[in-house]
């Protein structure tokens with residue numbers, strides 16, 4: 001560990017262990033058996049969201065309790081179990097939290113209280129939230145966002161126009177959180193986030209994407225055509241925004257970009273999701289290697305296979321350690337001096353892709369078919385190297401932290 005991690009402990013509290021076992025039980029008995037079906041259907045698994053809501057797992061209360069859990073490990077532990085069950089269904093169950101985190105990170109307590117519950121709904125009437133930052137010409141380059149928010153002084157409303165893409169739950173969410181430019185001259189420092197309340201005219205779903213993996217998670221374009229939201233839907237408040245913009249215009253620091261703050265906080269969470277998928281693949285491949293017999297002995301008795309399993313196991317454990325460290329630091333307010341959040345996301349994502357590919361190899365022909373889950377896990381794992389900052393962007397951030405240079 002580093003000097004910045006005194007007090008870091010791997011010992012989970014009894015509450016976290018209990019929660020882990022409870023989530024694992026849901027993942028094993030409800031999520032995993034349904035995974036192949038929803039992957040084929042390529043739809044949001046509403047009945048599973050309902051089942052999770054009934055037991056309190058799909059709820060703002062549950063996620064908030066884990067997000068604010070004292071050690072910082074509650075949230076990554078829950079995510080690992082859910083994504084061990086299935087990444088597509090897992091993302092449907094936690095996609096709303098990205099929008100919630102955007103409001104929690106930059107919003108007022110009133111905004112958190114008003115909008116976050118509406119991103120989850122209640123048993124019998126579950127709802128979703130969507131966080132919309134990416135645009136066709138602004139993916140990795142968040143500063144290139146063209147969606148514009150203009151304040152209509154006479155009506156006290158913000159008017160938002162633009163096209164968002166790749167939005168998880170986009171267009172089917174109850175509440176959308178949209179990143180827009182309020183002062184294009186200032187680039188990324190002139191951006192703010194806006195809450196678009198349920199049923200607001202002008203917001204519509206564009207194309208729904210058919211994907212390589214995580215197919216049970218809905219991903220779509222969101223078109224904003226003269227969307228009018230009340231002044232209080234600016235995440236944070238107007239005075240704070242104006243003060244920040246004034247500081248930037250004077251050449252002083254204006255704090256982080258709205259979208260980047262959300263991403264920074266969520267990177268260890270994405271890493272935990274990748275750890276869940278990687279762990280699933282390692283467990284499955286090890287079990288297969290114990291029972292599949294060729295040349296008169298289990299294939300796992302060959303060093304070629306056992307050594308691969310050893311490397312896979314070590315890599316997943318290493319990914320978890322980086323993830324827990326970053327989550328702990330984020331919770332304790334320890335600054336990511338060495339881009340520890342990005343480090344965890346980079347390593348866990350690359351590990352998930354590699355070990356799921358190795359798992360296919362260990363299962364041979366079976367691994368390549370849809371009769372076995374490892375081909376799905378491999379398709380699912382790839383997303384972790386792309387969303388919430390690609391692996392290249394994570395390397396850029398870590399590279400900058402390590403060298404102190406403006407790496408491009």
Ligand SMILES: Cc1cc2nc3c(=O)[nH]c(=O)nc-3n(C[C@H](O)[C@H](O)[C@H](O)COP(=O)(O)OP(=O)(O)OC[C@H]3O[C@@H](n4cnc5c(N)ncnc54)[C@H](O)[C@@H]3O)c2cc1C
Nearest residue numbers: 131132133134139140166167168219386387388389390392
């Ligand atoms: C399934 C899915 C769900 C998503 N959910 C959301 C969501 O809920 N909300 C949201 O706002 N966005 C979401 N995204 C968008 C996601 O965050 C972007 O896809 C991601 O940031 C990459 O942007 P891009 O696709 O435009 O790729 P690009 O930015 O065009 O990158 C293309 C390639 O170029 C590389 N590259 C770009 N710049 C550099 C550089 N400076 N140095 C080195 N390499 C570079 C990238 O690493 C990548 O390999 C989602 C995407 C997917 C696929």
